[in-house]
Amino acid sequence: MARKFTTPRGTVDILPEEQPYWRQVLRVAEQTALAFGYRRIDTPVFEQADLFVHGTGEATDIVQREMYIFQDRSGEMLALRPEGTPNVCRAYLQHGMASRPQPVKLYYVAPAFRYERPQAGRLRQHTQFGCEAIGSSDPALDAEAIELLWRMYEALGLDDLYVLLNSIGDQSCRPAYVARLRVYYELHLAEVCDDCRRRYDQNPLRLLDCKNGQCQPVIAGAPAITDALCEPCAAHFASVQAYLDAAGVAWQLTPRLVRGLDYYTRTVFEIVPGDAGSQGTIGSGGRYDGLMEVLGGPPTPGIGFATGIERIILNLRKRVVEVGPDPLLRVVVAAVGEGPRVAAVALVSRLRRAGVQAVVGDGTRSLKAQLRQAEGLAPQYVVIVGDEELRRGRLQVRERATWNEERLTEGELLARLSD
Template sequence: MNPKFQSLRGTNDILPDESRIWSYLEDKISDIFRRFGYQEIRTPIFERTELFVRSIGQATDIVNKEMYTFTDRKERSLTLRPEGTAPVVRAYLQNQLYTKDEVWKLYYKGPFFRYERPQAGRERQFHQFGAEVLGVMNPAVDAEIIYLGYLILKSIGLDNCELLLGSVGCPVCRPGYEKVIVAEMKEHYSELCDDCKRRYKDNPLRMLDCKNDTCKKYLKKVPAFTENLCEYCKNYLAKIEELLKLLEVPFEITPNLVRGLDYYTHTTFEFIYPHLGAQATLIGGGRYNHLIEELGGEDVPACGFAGGMERIIAALKNEKKQLPISDELDVFVVHIGTECFKSAFQLLQKIRSGGMSADMDYRESSLKSQFRRADRFKTRYVIIIGEDELKNRTAKLKNMKTGDEESIKSDNIVSELKKRLIK
């Protein structure tokens, strides 16, 4: 078959076999967020373009080439949200949440959009969940945010991820360190790759992330940022390390963990699942102390992370772990002959009203094919209504696991099923 339409590049239909996994994970993740005291927030799918430009950073790849931006009928530039933090901060300011409480712990989940070349683990419409703590500057928050990510991954069976931890400094020490990089790289400028030449001017810190061999060679001589942090930042990072050790979360200090969004300050971290190819980051996050001010609020500190659903599911599949997903059907109603259809249909709805899952074949299929169907649906009990049963005002109840059959009075079917299925 050649359908007239197909989904756009980088977008996917999540079919029942997959959506079962999605719902399971979403429930599990929401549950953990709630246990940690986070409340859900839902923000619109699109915002003014300027919000993302201001928050993510003019010079970043996301803003420069990866946004789904369009003009609406009033000639406003709008953008499909490429990430979750900026909208949350916007909502926090717009709704003046800070007047109701100094501290907010929020979580979200949903679709996000980036115009990139798709690849396994990278879609144009992808799905993230995330958490933000607004209003507290304390290493305990950073540590808890990291622990939260750790626990989510662990509780779904991904307990062998690597945690990378770093710091991008603060306005006190970052400019100084950028000078160190620039000074060190000055004499090699002509040999740098094109990207690094640009970064040299725009954002020297990003050079540390370069994969080019020549650049890497020279960058090795640059002292690690973790050695050049100001006393405050150094202490802050050390306290997070201390708390993570307390919580028995293994981590690795990465001197050059630079993230692609400009708003980060101090803490940055990433959970990596190494067997996933190039798209290995499952969860990424950090502290963003000046974003709220940048978007027009007071200077409120904040910290958060986001995790990628598609990647987590890919990792889970790679692990070949069985998820405890139940797709069993409680009851399948089998009918024989036109006469019995009505009673079967009525009974079906009664069973459902009684709180059990039930289905039937709406076609007049053979008994055999109805049973085959019941079997495929992993049915626990089959109810059979035929002419004999109709005459005697009874139905046959068959336990599909044991094969046992018994005859039951019509009036008692629902209660008998309940007795067996609902504990």
């Protein structure tokens, strides 16, 4: 027996009945990004693997365990895009966008690939909508990125969301804070989980976002990074908060919100549904003023975010947010016999060119079976073309809602359809 094929583990088909959600989310995402002055960029699905090894970070789970990495036939090491930021930064450098008016504001909608543990219910291919504003450290851009994401969710009908906000400082204030954090954790190493003991050695800032229950009291007592910011970082953070207030976006100071890599600076944020907590984050972002240098470019500040389309749709469904259905099928033309079928194909072609969604019934079936098929397709009108209809120049037209039957010329049918 022939092998049966299925989607690879961690991937899904998006069936026609799910497409209205996708169309709605993508339309609102693009409209919102454009309204905020962002322009679309598309980058390849695969890149040189080193772009992510450096740009996402060699020490991250993504690079160490989750990246789809392969050698092509020439021996070059490539990776399927695991996230959207390093490739947009690569494009900024490659195309000399530093010579354009700054900041350069870009958005993308693209699949991302990560070899995630399937039991966590995560997909190995998911679709991200992301924005990056590159070339300015203006705190207004941080607030704008947060507002953009917030307004997009709001326009989709997701209104009970929270913005979690923090600043993780920069290279001039963070090292001293991390040293203090280490001193504090040294006293509590016996109380924390194994992961945290490893973080203590390798990535102390990440101690603060441990989700393990036993570590929460230790996190609660840890020194807050917001108290350790240098003067420029504190001023930047205060401005971000003031601009968010000015834009009417509600936010919560969340000192445990951190990023583990050195090139992340200052603002970090997450947006979470009111009923979920941090496990349910639907979008997150932050400033990455050190990333361009990691990628071999000159020092260039940047801020961005990404949000997973599948997770947005999950939240829309949970809240029973209605989305517009697919466009209505207006006409099915049923016909049997060579002459009528030629006429039916010509009629459907003319209807479509007039902007009417129309299909012709399955010619391998009887008229009765075609009418049954039409019932399943649920068009507004069913039109029957037979030899008699051709002779008389009048079509047999049934309105499906009422089964009201009339004899109409093609012109009369078109007039009816444009009502």
